[in-house]
Amino acid sequence: MKLQNDTSEIRLHGVPASPGIAFGPAICMYNAKTDHERKTIPESDVPTEILRATHAFERTQQELQKIKQSAQMRIGAAGAMIFEAQIMILLDPTLASAVAESIKQKSLDAESAVADEFAKLETPLRASQDSRMRERAGDFADLRQRVLRNLQQERTRFKFENESVIVAESLSPADAIELSNNRVLAFAIDGGGLTSHAVILARSMNIPAVIGLRTAANCTDTGAFIIVDGDAGIVIVNPTPETRKTYELKRERIRLLTERLSDIATLPSTTTDSRHIILEANLDRETDIAIARRAGAEGIGLVRTEMMLMNRNDFPNEQEQYLYYKSLAERMHPHWVTIRVFDIGADKIISAFPYDEQNPALGKRGTRLLLDNENIFITQLRAILRAAEHRNVRLLLPMITSIEEIWEAQEIIERVKSDLRRDKEPFDRHLPVGVMVEVPSAALLARGMANESDFLSIGTNDLTQYTLAVDRTNENIAHIYEEFHPAVLRLIMEIITAGHQEETTVAVCGEMAGNTLATALLAGMGIDELSVATSRLLPVKSAIRNVSMSEAERLTRTILTMRTARDVRAYLNEWRTENDAT
Secondary structure (H helix, E strand, O other): OOOOOOOOOEEEEOEEEEOOEEEEEEEEEOOOOOOOOOOEOOHHHHHHHHHHHHHHHHHHHHHHHHHHHHHHHHHOHHHHHHHHHHHHHHHOHHHHHHHHHHHHHHOEOHHHHHHHHHHHHHHHHHHOOOHHHHHHHHHHHHHHHHHHHHHOOOOOOOOOOOOEEEEEOOOOHHHHHHHHOOOEEEEEEOOOOOOOHHHHHHHHOOOOEEEOOOOOOOOOOOOOEEEEEOOOOEEEEOOOHHHHHHHHHHHHHHHHHHHHHHHHOOOOOEOOOOOEOEEEEEEOOOOHHHHHHHOOOOEEEEEEHHHHHOOOOOOOOHHHHHHHHHHHHHHHOOOEEEEEOOOOEOOEOOOOOOOOOOOHHHOOOHHHHHHOOHHHHHHHHHHHHHHHHHOOEEEEEOOOOOHHHHHHHHHHHHHHHHHHHHOOOOOOOOOOEEEEEOOHHHHHOHHHHHHOOOEEEEOHHHHHHHHHOOOOOOOOOHHHOOOOOHHHHHHHHHHHHHHHHOOOEEEEOOHHHHOHHHHHHHHHHOOOEEEEOHHHHHHHHHHHHOOOHHHHHHHHHHHOOOOOHHHHHHHHHHHHHHHOOO
């Protein structure tokens, strides 16, 4: 039950999903209930019910086509492919035939047949131990609800005139796009995971969002004033005047910072006492390169090559991969382009490589999967080595857990080099090979890892997940996921120290790299490179340019003595406020 007529301040803690701060009146959305009583029909009504189902599929497809077009204008063609996948499900004749057959064989009305057939698709996904697969079940549920709504000729409910914060139990990708056509300030969502399509879309549209709130819909009335802090993962319902003032000042400070950030795009990412920290961009799609260059990125610190596999049922061949990597290298030359080999498995489920594991997060993923599928690995290595001809490409191995895995990968790389020499193909004979440090075993063996590789890259997302035994995509425990946990911070410090003992460059490419609350802390630890989302390049550069190494090192020494993440966050927030290093 909602708390009626309660105007006291309520603070809800969730998971920061899309950065930014927004506040305004709430609009509470509840999942539309299209369930109805299961009905059987006389044989004479079968053709009519099949026709109703066919028309509902067609209307839903038309809806999604419009949503896809809107998404293309808002976030580009790559992001809009989410809806292409949903449209393909609707166009699959197998599904439509199954619905028609269910109507005929079971004498069901169209609604019951649609519900039955979608349940067959959703149920195994919801039962999966893989959180990514469970999130995909939500996509099917959204399709089911849309088809049922069209069967019942109900209209969608996404029209409002004033700027509003959307509070909802859940949010589908289509909801996110349709709502964004209105004046949406932010999203506060009870469910969801960090890899859900709706969250990815919110980030792409720069709409602040907090997920995993669990009780927001129950304690918020439409019209209530609400604050969404997408940086800290906090939602405040009915804030006091003092709280409102605090957040107004914070948002104004961010606005002023954003206005002056464009002035520093061409300036170096150096501290006030001239320590240079290389600032690079993470890359999901080729179009991000232009944004990265405009923001002054000194390279691409992470190319997520698995993004090439989305929405396709096969692996790209060597030439297709070569042309893509070559284009990246040429467009960023002379800066480094760090290409991570396919990091598939666990939460990165792709159609081109279907497999089923009881515990995917601890199963075959990343390099261990590629070592067991040499044909995929060798094809990608050939393409990368050939594209590296201009000597500005580095190769990155994900999910390394032992020294032996590095040796196995290096042996295959040497074999591929030998084959390229035999084929008289030009390639970079001295391609730098780096290792991602993402699990505690790699962190504890960091000095040995550094000795066996050309650079280290810390993936703070997985390092946090595996250190704390928290699946960050699981909405039931995502609130426990804490990148500022003292154990995680001490591991990062050990990795950097170990890398420098072997004179090896150490980078951070996880979410922490783009969090300006962590910038001075990472600088004080001695990090060499930070690779961040393109939208975070200028804020992080500003934070670097606003701190001295002596200040950063003092901060780090203090933080590393703390015992709780709450103390760490409180101290960093206080320090940032005092030093204006947002």
